[in-house]
Structure formats: structure tokens, C-alpha cells
Amino acid sequence: MTYQTCSLFILSVIVIYFGRFGNSLILAQLQNDIDQLKADFNSSHSDVADGGPIFTDKLINWTERNEKRIILSQIVSMYLEMLENTDKSKAHIRHISEELYTLKNSLPDGLKKMKDLMDLSKLQMTDLKIRRKAANELFSVLQKLVETPASLKRKRSQFQRKCKC
Numbered sequence: 001m002t003y004q005t006c007s008l009f010i011l012s013v014i015v016i017y018f019g020r021f022g023n024s025l026i027l028a029q030l031q032n033d034i035d036q037l038k039a040d041f042n043s044s045h046s047d048v049a050d051g052g053p054i055f056t057d058k059l060i061n062w063t064e065r066n067e068k069r070i071i072l073s074q075i076v077s078m079y080l081e082m083l084e085n086t087d088k089s090k091a092h093i094r095h096i097s098e099e100l101y102t103l104k105n106s107l108p109d110g111l112k113k114m115k116d117l118m119d120l121s122k123l124q125m126t127d128l129k130i131r132r133k134a135a136n137e138l139f140s141v142l143q144k145l146v147e148t149p150a151s152l153k154r155k156r157s158q159f160q161r162k163c164k165c
Contacts, residue, residue, distance in 0.1 A: 030099065033092035040086065040093075070117075073110030076103050 038044070055075050062071045083097045104111075123130055 030096065033095050036090070036092040037096060040090070066113075069107055069110040070113045071110075073104065073107035074114050076100050076107065077111065080104065 055078075058071060058075075059068070062068045080097065080100050083093055083100070086093050088094060088097070125131065125134070
């Protein structure tokens with residue numbers, strides 16, 4: 001897949017995944033806007049294919065709905081960052097940005113989870129205080145790890161029976 005179709009593909013995945021058809025988003029109009037954006041960036045240039053896709057390859061490993069929300073929220077944020085540095089006087093850029101902001105607002109938990117992952121990657125595991133805390137939490141972490149999906153489902157259904165909401 002070339003970069004030329006990559007942007008449309010990613011946005012289509014995001015749109016379809018979060019069910020925004022029929023609301024305010026018309027994919028055909030967005031296709032026209034994306035085509036204009038491609039022209040703005042001269043995305044038919046030969047170097048676009050170098051190194052392969054930047055987003056679509058990342059989606060392959062994210063299979064579960066909640067996982068996809070995490071990666072898609074980050075991708076939406078990156079598109080918004082890209083569009084922040086473009087000419088917002090152009091209608092197609094404003095329209096794409098508006099739709100992406102709408103999608104971003106439907107993904108608040110994904111952004112939080114992505115931040116949590118980034119925070120974990122920054123932990124200095126050579127720091128003695130961090131190691132003490134980690135050792136203190138190890139049993140609880142292992143308990144979470146060995147919980148089976150069936151036991152989690154059972155806990156949820158038991159809670160729903162108790163809750164008289």
C-alpha cells in the first residue's frame with residue numbers, strides 16, 4: 001500500500017471503527033478533502049514510498065477493540081499535530097481537522113492509556129526507590145496477570161446481578 005492511499009485507509013479505519021457513518025461525516029467528501037491535502041503535500045513524490053507505511057503497519061498487531069482504541073487515538077493525535085502546522089485557511093484542512101477532533105473526543109481513554117504506556121517506558125528500573133516500590137507491588141501484579149478472562153467475566157456478571165442500577 002502506498003502512502004497515497006495510506007492516509008485514506010487510516011482515516012477510513014478510524015471512521016468505520018468508531019461508527020461515524022451517517023452522523024456528520026460523509027466519507028466521499030472526506031476523500032475529496034484528503035485528495036486536496038495530498039496535493040498540498042505533493043504526496044505523489046517518489047520518496048513517499050521509501051521505508052513503507054508509517055501507520056498501517058502499526059495497526060496489524062493491535063487486534064482487540066480496546067487495544068485499537070489506544071493506537072488509533074495516538075494516530076489521530078499525530079494527524080492533528082500534522083494539521084496544526086498547515087494552512088488552516090483552506091476549507092479541506094479545516095474539515096479534516098474538525099472530523100479528527102470529533103474522533104479524538106470519542107477516544108479519551110485511549111489517550112490516557114497511551115500516556116500510561118509512555119510513563120512506564122520512562123521508569124528508571126535502576127533507581128533503588130523504584131525497585132522497592134516494584135518489589136512491593138509484584139504480588140498484586142502477578143495476581144492480575146494470572147486472572148483468567150473467565151474469572152473476570154464471572155466477576156462482572158456477579159456485580160451486575162448485585163447492582164440494582
